[in-house]
Amino acid sequence: MKTEQYEQARILIVDDEAANLKLLDRMLRGQGYGSLVLVGDPREALDHYHQARPDLILLDLNMPHLDGYEVMEQIKALDDPLTPPIVILTAQHSRDYLLRSLAAGARDFVSKPFDRNELLMRVHNLLDAHLAHRALHDHKAVLEQRVRERTEELHHTQLQVVQRLGMAAEYRDEETGNHILRMSHICNLLAKASGWEEAQCDLILNASPMHDIGKIGIPDHILLKPGRLEPEEWQIMKTHSVIGANLLEGDNSDLMVMAREIALSHHEKWDGSGYPHELSGEDIPLAGRIAALADVFDALTSERPYKKAWTVNEALESIRENSGKHFDPKLVEVFMDELPHIVCIREQFSGPGAL
Numbered sequence: 001m002k003t004e005q006y007e008q009a010r011i012l013i014v015d016d017e018a019a020n021l022k023l024l025d026r027m028l029r030g031q032g033y034g035s036l037v038l039v040g041d042p043r044e045a046l047d048h049y050h051q052a053r054p055d056l057i058l059l060d061l062n063m064p065h066l067d068g069y070e071v072m073e074q075i076k077a078l079d080d081p082l083t084p085p086i087v088i089l090t091a092q093h094s095r096d097y098l099l100r101s102l103a104a105g106a107r108d109f110v111s112k113p114f115d116r117n118e119l120l121m122r123v124h125n126l127l128d129a130h131l132a133h134r135a136l137h138d139h140k141a142v143l144e145q146r147v148r149e150r151t152e153e154l155h156h157t158q159l160q161v162v163q164r165l166g167m168a169a170e171y172r173d174e175e176t177g178n179h180i181l182r183m184s185h186i187c188n189l190l191a192k193a194s195g196w197e198e199a200q201c202d203l204i205l206n207a208s209p210m211h212d213i214g215k216i217g218i219p220d221h222i223l224l225k226p227g228r229l230e231p232e233e234w235q236i237m238k239t240h241s242v243i244g245a246n247l248l249e250g251d252n253s254d255l256m257v258m259a260r261e262i263a264l265s266h267h268e269k270w271d272g273s274g275y276p277h278e279l280s281g282e283d284i285p286l287a288g289r290i291a292a293l294a295d296v297f298d299a300l301t302s303e304r305p306y307k308k309a310w311t312v313n314e315a316l317e318s319i320r321e322n323s324g325k326h327f328d329p330k331l332v333e334v335f336m337d338e339l340p341h342i343v344c345i346r347e348q349f350s351g352p353g354a355l
Contacts, residue, residue: 008034008035009033009035009055009056009127009131010035010037010052010053010054010055010056011028011033011035011036011037011054011055011056011057011058011123011127012037012039012045012048012049012052012054012056012057012058012084013025013036013037013038013039013057013058014039014042014045014057014058014059014060014063014068014071015039015040015058015059015060015063015089016040016041016042016060016063016064017060018040020060020089020112021038021040024036024038024058025038027116027119027120028120028123031120033123035052037051037052037054041065042060042063042064042065042066042067042068042070042071043065043066045066045071045074046071046074046075049075049078054084055084055127055130055131055134056084056085056087056123056126056127056130057075057084057085057086057087058087058089058123059071059072059086059087059088059089059106060088060089060090061088061089061090061092061097061101062090062091062092068088068090068101069100069101069104072086072101072104072105072106073104075105076104076105081137082133082134082137083105084130085107085108085126085129085130086105086106086107086108087106087107087108087109087110087122087123087126088101088106088108088109088110089110089112089114090109090111090112091111091112091113092111093111097109107126108122108126110122178349178350179298179299179302180209181349182298182345182346182349183208183209183211183291183294183295183298184204184205184206184208184209184294185205185345185348185349186294186297186298186342186345187204187205187208187287187290187291187294188201188202188204188205189338189341189342189345190290190293190294190331190334190335190338191204191287191290193334193337193338194286194290194331194334203254203255203258204258204262204287204290204291206255207255207256207258207259207261207262207287208259208262208287208291208294210244210248210259210262210263211244211259211262211263211266211291211295212240212244212263213244213247213248213259213263214239214240214241214242214243214244214245214246214247214263215240215244216243216247217239217240217243217247218236218237218239218240218243219236222236222237223237238267238275238276239276241263241264241265241266241267241275241276242264242276244260244263244264245260245263245264247263248260248263258287261285261287261288262285262287262288262291264276264277264288265279265284265285265287265288265289265291265292266288266291266292266295267292268280268284268288268289268292269292269325269326269327270284270289270324270325270326270327270328270329271324271325271326273325274326284328286328289327289328289331290331292326292327293319293327293328293331293332293335296319296326296327297315297319297335297342298346300314300315300318301315301346312343312346316336316339319332319335320332
């Protein structure tokens with residue numbers, strides 16, 4: 001072990017005999033150990049343990065107030081992943097004391113009066129082992145942190161790709177990327193207000209931008225038609241939900257599973273008159289019901305090539321009228337309760353095409 005490691009090694013010594021503390025202090029400092037904490041009252045041992053975070057503990061057994069076994073129990077209760085080795089120093093020579101000490105968590109046992117060279121060798125060996133263990137633990141922690149950072153970076157990249165895919169579909173429809181931002185944040189808000197856990201709310205925030213990705217597969221003469229679609233054209237337009245679901249199929253990540261679910265179901269209606277599968281009521285996935293409400297509100301209040309933007313009040317009137325028809329009635333109630341926050345989202349992500 002290098003000299004600087006000796007100097008930095010923290011050794012906690014707990015003994016009610018001042019003479020023993022003084023002897024051990026002189027002996028260890030003479031060998032280059034510079035970080036020693038001497039404790040004469042075992043009741044203070046745990047506080048010093050927290051402060052010093054020792055690499056080794058030298059512990060007497062027979063002490064007033066708390067004996068060595070009780071001190072070891074306190075330390076063991078901390079469930080420290082890097083509990084330092086404990087060397088018992090005692091005048092007791094009985095095998096029972098030895099076995100009980102080892103069972104309580106001690107790593108070694110030195111009898112008083114102790115042999116100087118024997119004690120120093122045991123201290124050296126135990127410190128070597130513990131410092132090596134600590135180095136491995138620290139290295140593992142660094143690697144885990146790097147993995148977390150890389151995972152976060154990949155997650156961020158994935159979300160950027162997802163959002164841009166959603167925007168690509170919207171731009172083909174001559175909408176703006178702000179629609180994606182408003183719609184996804186309204187979805188997140190409604191999910192939170194409906195009692196979803198934070199992780200699920202984060203999923204819908206990042207999955208909902210792909211709700212109309214299937215529009216990529218719709219011919220321009222239909223997708224960009226400024227007027228009303230003919231019946232056969234409307235049938236083709238409705239296929240974008242299935243196209244989107246097919247595009248998102250094959251990835252079992254939670255994000256892509258929810259994105260596919262939303263793409264397929266956000267045009268279903270509460271009364272069963274929607275598409276593509278004419279689902280009704282709670283047979284429609286909740287994520288799809290949330291996305292439907294958020295998408296329609298933002299579409300109504302945004303200008304499109306074929307219509308002017310509705311006012312918020314006009315959009316709210318339409319939503320109320322369609323509660324129990326197009327929309328989940330409970331979600332409509334949540335929407336109305338959260339209206340001030342929804343308006344704030346619209347203002348935050350306002351831009352071309354937004355009211």
